[in-house]
Amino acid sequence: MTGEAHAAVEFQLSTPPDLVRRRRMGRIFELACLVTAAAGVVVLAVLLVDVIVDGAGWLNRTFFTRPPSRIPTRAGILPALAGTIWLMSLVALISFPLGVAAAVYLEEYAEKGWLQTIIQTNIANLAGVPSIVYGILGLAVFVRWMGGLTGGRSVLSGALTISLLILPVLIIAAQEAIRAVPNSIRDASYGLGATKWQTVRHHVLPNALPGILTGTILALSRAIGETAPLIMIGALTFIAFTPEGPRDAFTVLPIQIFNWVSRPQDDFRHLAAAAIIVLLVLLLSMNALAIWLRNRYEKEW
């Protein structure tokens, strides 16, 4: 082969100018994606740094063991923290069985037809209803109408309202987890002479459980920050005691935070920041638990 032929081949394989331009476009797009991806992280980081600087110094024993006070150095979040824990526990107890049962019905039992379609569409719509609307519903139904049962403006009324709020999200998450259980498992179970209930009980639910739990925790971590519906049903903004039972009056962390930030003194702003830290820690631990559960029980079929 002659030298000329070699040169010709090299010329064809070297980067043509057009390709340089195309590569540059690709690179620009990659950077744009990186910037948008980073935006969320940066915002969270700024938020965290800001509240930690403002509030970390106020996280002491008094803060966790005292009720709020008009004197900032004596104020604490005990009632709000207890209220949040009460509320979340009740919400979990109410919404988890209802949500899972609804999802099992829709996925395993309901005949595909107009009824199922109507229920499904309504659940999807309910998931988008503003939370204040649930507050109005809770006020009318749980506080006023069923007041004798729930104790009126009680932690139970709040829990029922918040449960309604997160049920659609929980049902949809549980449905997805149930749908992810392969049909081959159901076939195997039915093929052995198992009834529908035995199949659901022994195979579908255990295999869907990690997904259901993840969805539940994420739904709860959304609920933990809800304020509007609770204000609507009359959760108190100033409360000096912890709830003793589900029929007691209560307040929650977001309402306490709102109460503090709306005061003029700087010290209350710091208290609010400290309470935000507590709320964020609760929320992030719940999310971490969800991720841990997902990884721990992730199935390979």
Place this chain on the structure above:
Amino acid sequence: MSTIRVTAGGDAALETRDVSVFYGSNEAIKTVSFEIPRNKVVALIGPSGCGKSTLLRVFNRMNDLVPTARVTGEVLFQGEDLYADHVDPVEVRRRIGMVFQKPNPFPKSIYDNVAFGPKINGTGGDIDAIVEQSLQQAALWDEVKDRLSASALELSGGQQQRLCIARALAVTPEILLMDEPASALDPIATAKIEELIHQLVADYTIVIVTHNMQQAARVSDYTAYLYLGELIEYDDTNTIFTAPTEKHTEDYVTGRFG
């Protein structure tokens, strides 16, 4: 098409009479009538979409689980129509076991996979003994006896399929339906499954769907050839593969199409 009968001393484990299966308005099986002799292996062959698997699922009422499916005609099992009103499909599936195309062990231990059937059916008796016996029947016991509590998903594909067979045997069915049980396996694992079929036929009637004509020739006593939902020909396997009556059958088994 008239009833095609193969009689083994008149002793049929299953008999279909004018069975048709509809998916919506689509007729997937068209008035099939034939007999499956007791303690024999019957192979269902035919090109993809001919209805082999649908017909197999008629026998243990798995089609009931498909909302749009509808079965007409009679399927006689021990003199009773499986589709009669008083027949409970759950009981049918306990008496007529099934092994699926893709090995589908439960994501549980080897022991729990086999024990599940006897437990839910409340068979009673010694579950440990049933598990051991079933695994032995499926020629898997020696390979897993030291790790019964290990996950079934750790087994190889061939072992998983034999586990699925053991699981089906644990509820003591009378008939075993196999839907392409070796199609997802390598040749060595396939050979093991086929050997197992030879052993099991002493105690069970086996109906096997297969894509693999050599496999049908090797394992079965009788072969049914289906095409577009119709039973074209049914005879003993030797005849089907060497001297079929129908031209269509001959074209298929000699590999001229399909």
